[in-house]
Amino acid sequence: MVRLFIYLFKLDIHRLKTAAEIFQAAMKRFNMHGTPCPECKTKRHFSSHDKYVHHLVDYYNNKVQEGSVEIKIIRCKSCKRKNTYAVLPDLFVPHKSYSILYIMLVLRAVMLRTESVAAVCRRYGVAVSTYYRWKKRYCTYKSLNLGALEKYFYEKDPHLLKPVHICFTNFLYKFYKRYGFSFLQHSKTAESRSP
Numbered sequence: 255m256v257r258l259f260i261y262l263f264k265l266d267i268h269r270l271k272t273a274a275e276i277f278q279a280a281m282k283r284f285n286m287h288g289t290p291c292p293e294c295k296t297k298r299h300f301s302s303h304d305k306y307v308h309h310l311v312d313y314y315n316n317k318v319q320e321g322s323v324e325i326k327i328i329r330c331k332s333c334k335r336k337n338t339y340a341v342l343p344d345l346f347v348p349h350k351s352y353s354i355l356y357i358m359l360v361l362r363a364v365m366l367r368t369e370s371v372a373a374v375c376r377r378y379g380v381a382v383s384t385y386y387r388w389k390k391r392y393c394t395y396k397s398l399n400l401g402a403l404e405k406y407f408y409e410k411d412p413h414l415l416k417p418v419h420i421c422f423t424n425f426l427y428k429f430y431k432r433y434g435f436s437f438l439q440h441s442k443t444a445e446s447r448s449p
């Protein structure tokens with residue numbers, strides 16, 4: 255997979271209302287020929303190979319909205335095995351319909367305590383068990399970044415207070431570089447280290 259780091263593109267996120275708009279704006283900035291192949295590290299050897307439809311669940315105009323985006327598959331001509339890669343902006347979780355922003359909006363809504371867990375889950379169309387799974391994964395992954403003596407305070411998490419700000423910092427980029435998988439992407443090893 256080739257990941258695109260949104261903060262590098264300096265997108266005008268506040269003008270992009272939906273996850274699909276953010277996705278498309280990021281894909282417009284993607285320069286296939288300037289991107290190194292994850293395997294052989296060379297540039298200028300990618301060509302378009304295929305695409306597939308990816309289902310997206312989003313929340314805007316005060317309701318859950320379903321949509322889809324087209325994920326581009328590119329192929330490296332330089333790799334011996336002619337590897338193919340899906341291209342995915344970092345706000346999107348591989349193989350999942352919910353973006354990182356969506357997950358953070360749900361966590362934030364409960365954290366602010368204006369509604370119960372059940373009411374928030376109903377509004378966002380997710381199962382209560384999904385909410386708890388997301389929360390656990392979120393806390394675990396946030397804690398991975400801390401030293402042994404530091405403690406993570408969920409209620410003071412600056413990203414949860416203003417989810418969209420995650421697009422302006424290098425947090426997602428640094429997380430991926432450090433662990434080799436994306437923030438909130440399922441990882442058995444990482445999740446066994448729950449705090």
Ligand SMILES: [Zn+2]
Nearest residue numbers: 291294330333
């Ligand atoms: Zn290659």
